[in-house]
Amino acid sequence: MGxxxxxxxxxxxxxxxxxxxxxxxxxxxxxxxxxxDELSTVGDCRLCTVEDEKGRMFASCSEExxxxxxxxxxxxxxxxYRKLIIELLLxxxxxxxxxxxxxxxxxxxxxxxxxxxxxxxxxxxxxxxxQDHSSPSIIRDPNKCILCGNCVxxxxxxxxxxxxxxxxxxxxxxxxxxFGKTIAETDCVxxxxxxxxxxxxxxxxxxxxxxxxxxxxxxxxxxxxQVAPAVRVALGDAFGxxxxxxxxxxxxxxxxxxxxxxxxxxxxxxxxxIVEETKEFLxxxxxxxxxxxxxxxxxxxVKFVGEQFPEFIDNVSTCRSPQGMQSATVKEYFRDPKxxxxxxxxxxxxxxxCTAKKMEKERENSYTKxxxxxxxxxxxxxxxxxxxxxxxxxxxxxxEASDIPFGYGSGGGVIFGVSGGVTExxxxxxxxxxxKDVLHNIAVSGVRGGSQVREFTVNYKGTDLxxxxxxxLARARKVLEDVRAGRKQYHFIEVMACPGGCIMGGGQPxxxxxxxxxxxxxxxxxxxxxxxxxxxxxxxxxLSLYDGFLKGxxxxxxxxxxxxxxxxx
Amino acid sequence: xxxxxxxxxxxxxxxxxxxKPSSLIPIMHDIQETYRYLPGELLTxxxxxxxxxxxxxxxxxxxxxNFSFEPKGKYVIKVCDGTACHVRxxxxxxxxxxxxxxxxxxxxxxxxxxxxxxxxxxxGACGLAPALMVNDAVYSKMTxxxxxxxxxxxxxxxxxxxxxxxx
Numbered sequence: 001m002g003x004x005x006x007x008x009x010x011x012x013x014x015x016x017x018x019x020x021x022x023x024x025x026x027x028x029x030x031x032x033x034x035x036x037d038e039l040s041t042v043g044d045c046r047l048c049t050v051e052d053e054k055g056r057m058f059a060s061c062s063e064e065x066x067x068x069x070x071x072x073x074x075x076x077x078x079x080x081y082r083k084l085i086i087e088l089l090l091x092x093x094x095x096x097x098x099x100x101x102x103x104x105x106x107x108x109x110x111x112x113x114x115x116x117x118x119x120x121x122x123x124x125x126x127x128x129x130x131q132d133h134s135s136p137s138i139i140r141d142p143n144k145c146i147l148c149g150n151c152v153x154x155x156x157x158x159x160x161x162x163x164x165x166x167x168x169x170x171x172x173x174x175x176x177x178x179f180g181k182t183i184a185e186t187d188c189v190x191x192x193x194x195x196x197x198x199x200x201x202x203x204x205x206x207x208x209x210x211x212x213x214x215x216x217x218x219x220x221x222x223x224x225x226q227v228a229p230a231v232r233v234a235l236g237d238a239f240g241x242x243x244x245x246x247x248x249x250x251x252x253x254x255x256x257x258x259x260x261x262x263x264x265x266x267x268x269x270x271x272x273x274i275v276e277e278t279k280e281f282l283x284x285x286x287x288x289x290x291x292x293x294x295x296x297x298x299x300x301x302v303k304f305v306g307e308q309f310p311e312f313i314d315n316v317s318t319c320r321s322p323q324g325m326q327s328a329t330v331k332e333y334f335r336d337p338k339x340x341x342x343x344x345x346x347x348x349x350x351x352x353x354c355t356a357k358k359m360e361k362e363r364e365n366s367y368t369k370x371x372x373x374x375x376x377x378x379x380x381x382x383x384x385x386x387x388x389x390x391x392x393x394x395x396x397x398x399x400e401a402s403d404i405p406f407g408y409g410s411g412g413g414v415i416f417g418v419s420g421g422v423t424e425x426x427x428x429x430x431x432x433x434x435x436k437d438v439l440h441n442i443a444v445s446g447v448r449g450g451s452q453v454r455e456f457t458v459n460y461k462g463t464d465l466x467x468x469x470x471x472x473l474a475r476a477r478k479v480l481e482d483v484r485a486g487r488k489q490y491h492f493i494e495v496m497a498c499p500g501g502c503i504m505g506g507g508q509p510x511x512x513x514x515x516x517x518x519x520x521x522x523x524x525x526x527x528x529x530x531x532x533x534x535x536x537x538x539x540x541x542x543l544s545l546y547d548g549f550l551k552g553x554x555x556x557x558x559x560x561x562x563x564x565x566x567x568x569x
Numbered sequence: 570x571x572x573x574x575x576x577x578x579x580x581x582x583x584x585x586x587x588x589k590p591s592s593l594i595p596i597m598h599d600i601q602e603t604y605r606y607l608p609g610e611l612l613t614x615x616x617x618x619x620x621x622x623x624x625x626x627x628x629x630x631x632x633x634x635n636f637s638f639e640p641k642g643k644y645v646i647k648v649c650d651g652t653a654c655h656v657r658x659x660x661x662x663x664x665x666x667x668x669x670x671x672x673x674x675x676x677x678x679x680x681x682x683x684x685x686x687x688x689x690x691x692x693g694a695c696g697l698a699p700a701l702m703v704n705d706a707v708y709s710k711m712t713x714x715x716x717x718x719x720x721x722x723x724x725x726x727x728x729x730x731x732x733x734x735x736x
Contacts, residue, residue, distance in 0.1 A: 156622065156625070161622070162621075162622030162623075162624050162625055163622075163624060164624055165622070165624035165625055165627065165628035166628050166632075167627060167628055167631040167632075168631045168632065169631075169632050177624055178613070178623045178624045178626070178627035178628075179609055179623075179627060186624070
């Protein structure tokens with residue numbers, strides 16, 4: 001509590017944890033490359049350094065606010081100091097900006113522009129290190145690493161994986177996996193959060209755009225797209241559309257324009273998932289099967305369980321993810337000559353917020369009848385780049401509806417994109433009726449909310465069901481440890497690796513901070529509101545499928561016959 | 570894969586300090602003291618046991634110059650190259666030792682695992698510059714000539730107490 005004078009303005013503070021937060025609240029965008037509110041503070045980059053009235057300089061991220069402080073954030077000395085830091089960072093940074101995947105989106109580049117660095121006086125004497133392309137999801141380029149440690153902290157503190165860390169020190173310091181391993185040899189779960197928090201292009205998405213372009217030009221192929229729920233509330237970010245606005249209609253239009261033969265909606269696959277997962281859950285509950293049931297939609301989480309908690313493998317739902325169900329179903333549909341009179345081969349392109357989906361599609365259990373279910377996964381970021389490449393003015397596009405029969409999804413399918421959404425959709429399916437009150441009661445049961453671990457109890461036909469909703473694998477690790485030790489008993493645990501759910505996925509346009517989680521979450525819930533069918537099990541297109549060609553094939557198309565954490569080494 | 574006896578020994582060492590993250594450095598010290606180096610497999614094993622990630626353990630182990638993943642010689646010769654030692658000509662001493670033992674900047678240990686030569690930044694014995702250490706003993710005011718004498722003594726000690734010479 002108290003007052004601080006920042007650049008001559010008096011600013012009140014209460015319990016802010018550091019000076020940097022107060023400076024930001026005062027409307028000053030203090031530069032930083034390593035400070036992230038959700039993670040531990042390391043004070044690595046020194047860019048947030050400020051000066052006090054006595055000329056003392058200190059990093060505002062690691063300074064406790066004190067009443068009566070007088071500080072300056074933009075003095076001649078500070079500008080010189082920050083310029084020098086940026087210049088030094090640039091001197092030890094591969095400066096292939098024009099050919100960097102982060103070009104235009106790089107925080108180091110922004111910093112250099114912001115401080116008017118027009119010349120770097122120091123030359124780069126470092127040896128060029130090889131890039132690591134081993135992961136199906138991300139590419140690591142150590143030559144672009146500025147050692148801010150964001151990826152290290154994210155991987156350990158948020159995701160509980162710790163695949164990478166610093167090695168050595170001083171001029172020899174690097175960020176690498178242990179013992180010179182490649183990323184694929186570590187426990188990396190492919191969530192891509194390191195890529196989100198990396199200020200430069202040192203960690204980027206493994207791009208698959210050119211394969212998709214090639215497929216689109218091949219007349220012998222039927223190229224089919226499926227678009228995940230979370231993509232529609234984030235894609236607009238790149239085109240100046242207000243954050244969280246659902247642009248699914250425009251996405252369908254642009255995909256048609258780019259040459260996709262069919263554009264389907266992954267919410268359909270999500271509806272299938274919920275129908276199957278609800279069945280499985282009730283089955284386990286009534287037959288005394290393995291509980292808690294762990295959700296299986298998030299491939300990063302599935303890999304995490306497989307590698308770190310193998311004793312829980314049988315708890316993981318056998319349901320394929322929405323991507324998996326959708327792809328398998330679509331391919332099966334076009335295997336029937338009636339639906340495929342010209343005999344074209346179907347290529348499934350899945351548009352995802354997620355880098356781990358690129359790994360999921362490679363898993364041994366992502367094949368049906370010997371054929372890969374999903375051929376290509378491209379992230380929202382890659383789709384944005386494709387739209388830009390095609391030169392299509394996204395903003396001026398009229399919305400279009402997705403194609404039938406796999407383009408219609410319920411509100412329950414849409415909310416898959418946020419943490420808690422899978423659970424909420426299951427609860428809707430378990431509950432009779434779909435009146436406003438019924439839906440409202442589910443929404444306020446504890447399933448929604450901003451915290452990354454949410455525990456609550458609902459009653460189902462006289463049985464109290466203990467449910468836990470988690471996002472971020474570090475927290476999921478704690479939850480599973482509690483379950484293992486018998487400290488907690490749950491019936492159902494939903495886990496999404498990315499904080500806030502798929503909306504904050506590793507392949508989304510980069511936005512860091514709680515306000516962005518909220519904007520995207522709100523966008524998803526708004527999309528649910530305008531959906532006429534709220535319960536996945538009420539989706540008429542899904543119901544007709546069960547009576548139609550899916551009959552007798554539920555297990556083959558919608559379930560994993562065996563557990564696979566990964567299959568890409 | 571290391572022999573089981575290595576893991577048993579490591580278990581003993583871990584038991585001394587307790588299975589907690591803060592035990593990492595003392596455990597690494599004791600392993601290195603036992604085997605004269607820190608086998609990578611054991612570091613991974615320790616990390617699992619005390620509940621930290623492998624990458625974290627590797628990070629700590631590589632931060633300190635002291636820990637080595639390569640087997641070291643019976644005699645570890647640490648030539649000081651701090652400012653005082655450097656200006657008092659520690660370089661020729663190091664050069665002599667490397668030449669005499671067939672070592673280089675890339676190769677620190679002799680093939681028979683008898684001698685390791687490395688440079689350290691400061692031994693804190695600036696008054697004795699140029700100084701070096703062989704295991705725990707400090708040798709002061711070194712010259713290449715004195716180093717030769719020292720090596721001969723060590724070799725005599727190493728290759729048999731009966732005064733046997735090298736083949």
